[in-house]
Structure formats: C-alpha cells, structure tokens
Amino acid sequence: MSAQLPERPGPVWTRFSADPRVHGDVRASDADRDVAAEAINAAFSDGRLDSIEHSERLSGVLASKRLGELVPLLSDIVVATRVAPAPAVKARKVQDGALRSWLGLAALFNVIWLSTWLFAGVTPYYYWPIWPMIGTAIPALITWIGAGAAGRRAAEDPEAARARRERDRDRDWHRDRRELHG
Structure with missing residues (x-):
C-alpha cells in the first residue's frame, strides 16, 4: 500500500x-x-x-x-468537494436559532405563570412574564439583527467588500489624524 x-x-x-x-x-x-x-x-x-x-x-x-x-x-481525477453553505444561509440559521430560543423561553415563562394561576385558584391580576420576555428578547433581537447584517456583508460582491474596507480604513485614518492635530 x-x-x-x-x-x-x-x-x-x-x-x-x-x-x-x-x-x-x-x-x-x-x-x-x-x-x-x-x-x-x-x-x-x-x-x-x-x-x-x-x-x-x-x-x-x-x-x-x-x-x-x-x-x-x-476533471476525472479531482474529487469535487462539498460546497460550504452560503453566508446568507448561515446567517439565517443563526437568526432562526435566536428566534426559536426566545420563543422557547417565552413559552416557559407563560407556562409557569399559567400553572401558578391555575393551582393558586385565584384570578391572575398581573402578567409578570412580560418582563423576562422583554429581557430575553433584547439579546435575541441583537443576535438576529447582527446575523442578518453579517450575512449581507459576506454575500456582497468581493470587489464591493474591498472598496468598503478601503473606505473604512481611509475614514479611520482621517479621523485619527484630526484627533492628533486637534
């Protein structure tokens, strides 16, 4: 061998x-x-x-x-490799994961609230699950927005990405120069 x-x-x-x-x-x-x-x-x-x-x-x-x-x-000796998923597909998976996580937590909070209401035998007077739902929605929303922006950046034309990086570098250079020279 x-x-x-x-x-x-x-x-x-x-x-x-x-x-x-x-x-x-x-x-x-x-x-x-x-x-x-x-x-x-x-x-x-x-x-x-x-x-x-x-x-x-x-x-x-x-x-x-x-x-x-x-x-x-x-062509007959080179094995075709599996193509990696497009960046937009990866970003979509991250977005879906963030949304599913938040929905799962929201359901859990509501089940806890509903079970305490049913077993206590009193009329619910305060819907407290709204606060942890808002608290967990903020990071989920940040992840969802960030993943979408990352997917759009990764999917953009390589020439446009290079031009954007150069523009950002020039902008940072001019800003730093202004800060140094007052």
Missing part, C-alpha cells in the same frame, strides 16, 4: 489563480501548472492513473497556455 501524500489545504480548484472551470480563457501561470501537476502526481501515487496516462497528462499540463486546457486533464 502506498503512503498517503500530504495535501495542500483546500480543494484543487481553489488553489489556481482563477477557477479553470469558470475562467478557462485566462492564461495559465507557472503556479497554476504546478497545482495541476501536483494533482496529477497525487492521482498517480494513489493508483488512479497508470504511468502512460500520468506522462501524457503531465505533458499536457506543461504545454497548457490557458486555464481551460487544464480542466479535461483534471
């Missing part, structure tokens, strides 16, 4: 300068060809390619000029 070669972190397609499956017309760099050669060598060491296929594919990698030329050489 052959020893397992250590893999670089991340799926093969993300290690290219641009995803060859999407940006096939982009010219391949030496680093891109190295990534493809690593994947082919790993497949050969795993026994998924014989020596003839290995040498043919390596020749194809070295001769490639565009990223799209690498796709047919790698």
Whole structure:
C-alpha cells in the first residue's frame, strides 16, 4: 500500500489563480501548472492513473497556455468537494436559532405563570412574564439583527467588500489624524 501524500489545504480548484472551470480563457501561470501537476502526481501515487496516462497528462499540463486546457486533464481525477453553505444561509440559521430560543423561553415563562394561576385558584391580576420576555428578547433581537447584517456583508460582491474596507480604513485614518492635530 502506498503512503498517503500530504495535501495542500483546500480543494484543487481553489488553489489556481482563477477557477479553470469558470475562467478557462485566462492564461495559465507557472503556479497554476504546478497545482495541476501536483494533482496529477497525487492521482498517480494513489493508483488512479497508470504511468502512460500520468506522462501524457503531465505533458499536457506543461504545454497548457490557458486555464481551460487544464480542466479535461483534471476533471476525472479531482474529487469535487462539498460546497460550504452560503453566508446568507448561515446567517439565517443563526437568526432562526435566536428566534426559536426566545420563543422557547417565552413559552416557559407563560407556562409557569399559567400553572401558578391555575393551582393558586385565584384570578391572575398581573402578567409578570412580560418582563423576562422583554429581557430575553433584547439579546435575541441583537443576535438576529447582527446575523442578518453579517450575512449581507459576506454575500456582497468581493470587489464591493474591498472598496468598503478601503473606505473604512481611509475614514479611520482621517479621523485619527484630526484627533492628533486637534
């Protein structure tokens, strides 16, 4: 049995300068060809390619000029990885969890209030569960709003995110400069 070669972190397609499956017309760099050669060598060491296929594919990698030329050489040996859920989906799960937690606590407070009323045998004169419900609603609401904003930020266009970070950095720099110089 052959020893397992250590893999670089991340799926093969993300290690290219641009995803060859999407940006096939982009010219391949030496680093891109190295990534493809690593994947082919790993497949050969795993026994998924014989020596003839290995040498043919390596020749194809070295001769490639565009990223799209690498796709047919790698598509049957690179295992597609599970796509991580979108940030908006993660944010929605956090929001749903916050809402479910608050609803559970609100139900608990009301069950306690109702059971004390029923077993005491008196007419309820004060609806006290409103106060712990408000108290637990505040952090749940903050979590709900924060998760929604984080999901929107994560889902925004990478170029827009970079521009926003630069704008924020410039604003902070100018503010700090004004504070220093009075």
